[in-house]
Amino acid sequence: MPHRYFFWFILPALAAMVLFIALPIFSVAIQSLFVEHEQVMKEVENCGPFKCETVLQVDNETTARLQEEAPLGRFNGLGTYTNRAHLAFEEVGQIWAKTETWEDFVAGVYNLPLYKALFFTLSYTIVVTPLVLILGLFIALGVNRLPPITKGPTIFASLLPMIVTPLIGSLILFWMVDADGILGATLQVLFQDGDLSLKASAPLTWIMLFVYGVWHNTPFAFVVFYAGLQAVPHETLEAARIDGASRWQQVRYVVVPFMMPLVIFITLMQLMDGLRVFEPIVGFSASAKATSLSWIIFNDLFGDSKLYGSAAATSVITITAVCILLTPVLIRTWRDFHRKST
Amino acid sequence: MGKFRIFGAVAALSLTVGMAHADCGISSGNISVLANDFPALHAVVSTAESCAGDGITFNKNHTAKHNEISVAALSADPAEYTSKIVANSSIVPLLNKDLIRPLDDLVAKHGQSLKPNQLIRIDGKVMAVAFMANAQHLFVRQDILDQIGMPAPTTWEEVLSTAKAIREAGIMEYPFAALFKSDWNLGEEFVNMYVGHGGKFFEPGTAKPAINNETGTATLNMLKALTEYTNPDFLTYNTSTVAPLWESGEIAIAQLWGSTGGQLLDDEGSTPEVVAATVPLAAPTVAGGNTPASTLWWDGFTIAKNISDEDAEATFIAMVHGISDDMVRANNDSAVWLMDAYVPGKAAEGVAATAAAGAEPYPMLPFMGLMHQALFQELPDFLQGNETAEQALADIEAAYVTAATEQGFLK
Numbered sequence: 001m002p003h004r005y006f007f008w009f010i011l012p013a014l015a016a017m018v019l020f021i022a023l024p025i026f027s028v029a030i031q032s033l034f035v036e037h038e039q040v041m042k043e044v045e046n047c048g049p050f051k052c053e054t055v056l057q058v059d060n061e062t063t064a065r066l067q068e069e070a071p072l073g074r075f076n077g078l079g080t081y082t083n084r085a086h087l088a089f090e091e092v093g094q095i096w097a098k099t100e101t102w103e104d105f106v107a108g109v110y111n112l113p114l115y116k117a118l119f120f121t122l123s124y125t126i127v128v129t130p131l132v133l134i135l136g137l138f139i140a141l142g143v144n145r146l147p148p149i150t151k152g153p154t155i156f157a158s159l160l161p162m163i164v165t166p167l168i169g170s171l172i173l174f175w176m177v178d179a180d181g182i183l184g185a186t187l188q189v190l191f192q193d194g195d196l197s198l199k200a201s202a203p204l205t206w207i208m209l210f211v212y213g214v215w216h217n218t219p220f221a222f223v224v225f226y227a228g229l230q231a232v233p234h235e236t237l238e239a240a241r242i243d244g245a246s247r248w249q250q251v252r253y254v255v256v257p258f259m260m261p262l263v264i265f266i267t268l269m270q271l272m273d274g275l276r277v278f279e280p281i282v283g284f285s286a287s288a289k290a291t292s293l294s295w296i297i298f299n300d301l302f303g304d305s306k307l308y309g310s311a312a313a314t315s316v317i318t319i320t321a322v323c324i325l326l327t328p329v330l331i332r333t334w335r336d337f338h339r340k341s342t
Numbered sequence: 343m344g345k346f347r348i349f350g351a352v353a354a355l356s357l358t359v360g361m362a363h364a365d366c367g368i369s370s371g372n373i374s375v376l377a378n379d380f381p382a383l384h385a386v387v388s389t390a391e392s393c394a395g396d397g398i399t400f401n402k403n404h405t406a407k408h409n410e411i412s413v414a415a416l417s418a419d420p421a422e423y424t425s426k427i428v429a430n431s432s433i434v435p436l437l438n439k440d441l442i443r444p445l446d447d448l449v450a451k452h453g454q455s456l457k458p459n460q461l462i463r464i465d466g467k468v469m470a471v472a473f474m475a476n477a478q479h480l481f482v483r484q485d486i487l488d489q490i491g492m493p494a495p496t497t498w499e500e501v502l503s504t505a506k507a508i509r510e511a512g513i514m515e516y517p518f519a520a521l522f523k524s525d526w527n528l529g530e531e532f533v534n535m536y537v538g539h540g541g542k543f544f545e546p547g548t549a550k551p552a553i554n555n556e557t558g559t560a561t562l563n564m565l566k567a568l569t570e571y572t573n574p575d576f577l578t579y580n581t582s583t584v585a586p587l588w589e590s591g592e593i594a595i596a597q598l599w600g601s602t603g604g605q606l607l608d609d610e611g612s613t614p615e616v617v618a619a620t621v622p623l624a625a626p627t628v629a630g631g632n633t634p635a636s637t638l639w640w641d642g643f644t645i646a647k648n649i650s651d652e653d654a655e656a657t658f659i660a661m662v663h664g665i666s667d668d669m670v671r672a673n674n675d676s677a678v679w680l681m682d683a684y685v686p687g688k689a690a691e692g693v694a695a696t697a698a699a700g701a702e703p704y705p706m707l708p709f710m711g712l713m714h715q716a717l718f719q720e721l722p723d724f725l726q727g728n729e730t731a732e733q734a735l736a737d738i739e740a741a742y743v744t745a746a747t748e749q750g751f752l753k
Contacts, residue, residue: 036750039438039708043547044465048430049472049680050638050703056547057465058708060440074750084744091740111729111737113719179575200574202726285578288524288722299719303526304409304435304711309748 538635
């Protein structure tokens with residue numbers, strides 16, 4: 001295809017990407033460099049149904065004037081990135097100076113909101129991604145061997161976790177693992193511990209979130225692998241069988257290598273999905289035990305006073321983290337591409 | 343029972359239909375109301391809606407997420423809503439951004455029915471008209487107290503000893519519950535307990551935090567002691583979790599919102615035994631203090647700034663009609679109303695007793711929201727036993743200072 005045609009072909013998609021992805025990211029990056037104006041305050045007397053008191057109130061006229069002069073707010077450079085709510089360079093330095101063992105240092109850093117969230121987010125991504133790949137592959141292999149008449153219903157049922165809205169899915173599970181719920185009560189009987197509660201302990205909450213992540217994401221891997229299995233060449237499989245390869249060896253040496261591009265594709269998607277984990281934390285009311293980068297952004301924009309600069313900075317940090325995690329996979333894909341084209 | 347309920351619903355419906363053409367004395371204008379989503383506010387807004395018709399358009403939006411959209415919706419010119427129903431905390435962002443108008447002229451012209459204590463004055467100007475009060479207070483199960491032979495607790499220390507006695511009598515393992523969910527709810531529990539200890543959140547006349555002190559430590563230790571008698575899931579407990587637990591008879595002492603009282607004391611969702619034994623009490627005092635460890639709240643209506651004077655006047659008249667004596671008489675038990683026609687029922691006893699005992703109003707400060715947020719972000723670590731009270735208080739102050747600096751309240 002001549003380059004000119006290619007350009008016209010891709011132009012609508014490119015324009016949409018610039019408009020709906022690049023520009024918003026650019027605007028968020030700009031926003032993250034600014035903070036609110038200094039609030040000019042004055043003492044006023046407030047009276048309510050209960051009593052009167054003298055309190056501080058924002059001086060609207062002066063603040064409105066400041067706002068008009070510089071609508072973006074005060075320029076803060078990278079100040080928001082380095083404050084306690086984000087990378088906390090100063091606090092980390094102090095903890096380093098104060099602590100003597102690595103253990104204390106890690107505990108101190110883990111007490112800072114962004115690092116705590118980063119730790120859970122990365123753990124979630126690292127645990128969930130391989131499990132989703134393996135389970136998805138095994139389900140696909142299993143469904144592929146089913147007699148045709150049961151295939152349709154099985155595929156439909158296996159897809160359900162992905163079809164259910166994440167928030168609804170996590171709420172359903174949340175009530176099922178309640179001490180009075182079917183899963184929670186069963187676990188109490190199984191472990192003969194009447195106080196066992198998945199919601200009360202941090203490690204169990206993490207495991208619950210990981211299990212939810214695997215449950216929700218496996219159908220995606222399954223569908224992709226199942227589609228890939230239909231295209232595995234029968235001749236190669238037959239040749240392997242004639243050579244006496246066991247079923248496991250067929251999977252290991254024929255099916256998996258053939259589906260390697262799909263594995264990379266799913267890994268990429270799962271890394272991106274894992275890093276923006278959010279709904280289960282809200283659905284499971286788990287924010288006391290586990291926070292993620294997306295949850296921090298949500299929390300900044302949720303309260304009475306919205307911290308736009310802070311939320312923007314966390315967003316940029318999240319995007320950077322996604323880029324770093326994706327780099328090895330992208331480098332590999334790039335190399336493969338070059339090897340094939342030469 | 344079911345028949346009566348249907349009959350009641352039909353009667354209420356025909357009443358609404360009958361009122362649909364109430365003559366409020368408005369000839370034209372647009373009225374649209376943004377409000378939280380609970381029965382008392384439905385009653386107010388629906389009554390105001392009966393003014394609609396003949397050149398008056400009326401819109402309403404009841405949503406629990408009202409605070410998320412209020413600033414954006416009222417910043418538009420013309421504003422998306424002509425009236426926002428607020429409480430002492432949610433009026434603050436609107437004041438900070440100068441989005442609501444002074445009501446003195448309208449009160450003088452159309453507000454003869456309002457009582458002076460309903461007018462929320464800020465810097466001498468009426469900015470909101472309050473119509474109901476709310477506060478967290480204690481609910482106890484009298485039958486269980488009788489079983490262990492102890493009087494109703496009046497201090498938080500007594501709550502602890504009563505809970506201990508109930509546990510030791512083998513009646514309940516976790517007899518206590520409060521709204522400890524690690525979101526806004528948990529922050530409110532700290533605020534209540536800290537105020538009960540006589541604590542001040544900020545250095546006078548500044549936005550500098552002042553909670554990292556002995557009062558703060560005492561507050562945290564009391565909260566921690568209470569969680570010992572609360573189900574280990576306590577960090578997921580909000581009103582919609584605790585109210586059903588109470589109704590199913592699994593809790594003997596709980597600190598809940600007064601507005602939940604109606605639900606606990608009605609004949610739905612529980613057994614007659616539990617309902618009959620449910621007693622609302624004033625919020626307890628703590629550490630030898632005189633005032634209850636609870637904050638008082640009001641709900642009231644405001645009128646947007648960025649609308650025409652005509653719409654503002656129409657909205658004001660309709661809202662005054664919404665909080666009229668007729669509305670109060672029809673919905674007497676839905677809330678603790680501030681209007682004269684209100685006859686306090688059993689569900690209101692707790693809030694009334696808490697207010698009478700001199701509880702403080704929730705601080706109406708521009709930076710209180712940031713403090714509240716810092717509280718619930720940093721408290722779970724302490725309540726789960728991961729860090730000391732001193733570390734938790736230092737973390738709260740550090741988180742608050744970071745946010746308040748970004749927001750321009752601190753340098």
